[in-house]
Amino acid sequence: MPSASTNYRTLLRTSGAAAFFLPTAAGRLGIAMTGIGILWLVHARTGSYAAAGLVTGGFAVADALAGPQIGRLADRFGQTRVLPGALAAHAGAVALLLTGAVPDLAAGVLAGATLPQIGALSAARWSALLSGGHTAALPTAFALEALANGMSYLAGPALVSVLGAAGRPGAGVLLAAALVVGGGLALAAQRRTAPPLTGRAERRGAGRALLRPAFLRQVALGLALGVFFGATQVSVTAYAVGRGTPEVAAWLYAAANCTNLVGGWVYGAWRHGGSPRHRQAVAAGCLAVASLPLTFLDAPLAVGATLALTGLAVPVLLILSSVLTESLVPRAVLTQAFTWGxxxxxxxxxxxxxxxxxxxxxxxAHAGFGVAAGAAALMTVLAAPRPRRFSGSPGAAG
Structure with a gap:
């Protein structure tokens, strides 16, 4: 696809773009490795999957709760001031985990609470860099972000699992931390592309934008998409194990992940016209329709092909959610808004x-796939454009 390559090359040739995007790619890989790295490390230390799952869950919950607060600080004080402190704290938390100086759960929670949302920081930079007359390139930029995330979550867990299976689970956690800290510090050093700080007047009341129904729908859509991911992962594993062929699960995951990358790549190269909200509704509807056959299909080839179809729609939803979020909230709270999603x-x-x-x-397993299909249906409802209220003037309705 030469046109796609040209679009992405042109985007990365924008002054300062590659200099901040490449460090974020390294940081994302580290983030994708961290959770499963903790799982391997704690299991090797305790011999208990229950203990490993508890620590990994504590890490994930702390990350989800603290992420928006780190984003809020970045909006208020700037990425170059906030990142070094957060990264130092994260490195310290990982050191505590590796040495066992504190209980594993406490160290895991600290590691999650100090993990910077590098993807949100990168998205905010794209928004600042492409402001003015270049906003038409934002969907391509967010598609590039989705591709980087997809590649990270494809390669990162596999790399950590190789190290864990080789008897070096600590090396996986250490490598993950090195990528996060190194990529984050390199990002902080790129001062020229950091989003400009907003004034006190612009910040006053900006947080109320995070409570507007239009933005909350995007957050709810992100929640529903997470439900789709979680239910699909459990159901794929249950399907493969239930057939007595657990090795098939890896191939089914690969089918969805590979088409996920293809879908994001193609959408980023496409010339985007029309309303992003309408396109989001169409993508959600396609995901819902594609998910339904999973509730009754039995043949592995058919299940794999259906999962591949769902994988095409997922990156489009992620990209459009970023586009809409960028358009719905003021710059003073943009990073925080991305982290909430x-x-x-x-x-x-x-x-x-x-x-x-x-x-x-x-x-x-089919009942589990029904949960995923229900989440996709909910996304369709959430993404459906809302009719305008009649105001008595021509063209007010529609």
Missing amino acids: NSASAAGSAGAAAVAGRVVDAGG
């Missing part, structure tokens, strides 16, 4: 894993 997705995924597990125990 990420946190909602993480919370939805964690909660759905527990709920879907109970549903699968009661009704099998």
Whole structure:
């Protein structure tokens, strides 16, 4: 796809773009490795999956709760001032975890609470860099962000698992921390592309934008997308194990992940026209329709092909959510707004894993896929454009 390559190359040739995007790519890889790295490390130390799951869950919850607060500080004081402190605290928390100087759960919670949301910081930089006459390139920039995330979560867990299986789980956690801290410090050093600080007058009342229904719908959509992810992961594993072929799960995950990358790549290269909200509704509807066959299909090839179809829609939803978030909130709270979306997705995924597990125990893998399909249907409702209220003037309705 030469046109796609040209679009992305042109975007990265924008002055200062590659200099901040490449460090964030390293940081994202580290973030994708951290959670599963903690799982491997604590299990190797205790021999208990329950203990490892508890620490990993504490890390994820702390990350979801503290992420928006770090984003808020970045909006208020600037990325270059906030990042070094957060990264130093994260490095200290990982050191405590590796040395066992404090209980594993406490160290895991500290590591999650100090993990900077590098993806949100990068998205905020794209918004600042492409402001003015270049806003039409934002969907391509956010598609590049989605591709970086997809590649990180494809490669990162695999790399940590290789190190863990080789008997070096601590090396996985250490490497993850090195990538997060190194990428974050390199990002902080890029002062020229850091979003400009807003004045006191602009900050006054800006937080109220985070309570507007239009933005809250995007957060709710992120939560529902997280439910879709969590329920699908549990259901795929249950499906493969239930057939007596647990190795099939890896191929099914790969089918969805690979088309996820393809969908994001193609959408980023496409010339975008029309309303992002309408496109988001269409993407959510396509995901809902594509998910329904999973509730009754039995053949692995058919299940894999259906998961591949769902993978095409997911990155489009993520990209459009970023585009709409950028347009809905003022710059004074933009980083915080991006982190709320990420946190909602993480919370939805964690909660759905527990709920879907109970549903699968009661009704099998197909029932678990029903939870994922229900989440996709909810996304369709949330993304549907709202009719305008009639105001008595021509063209007010529609």
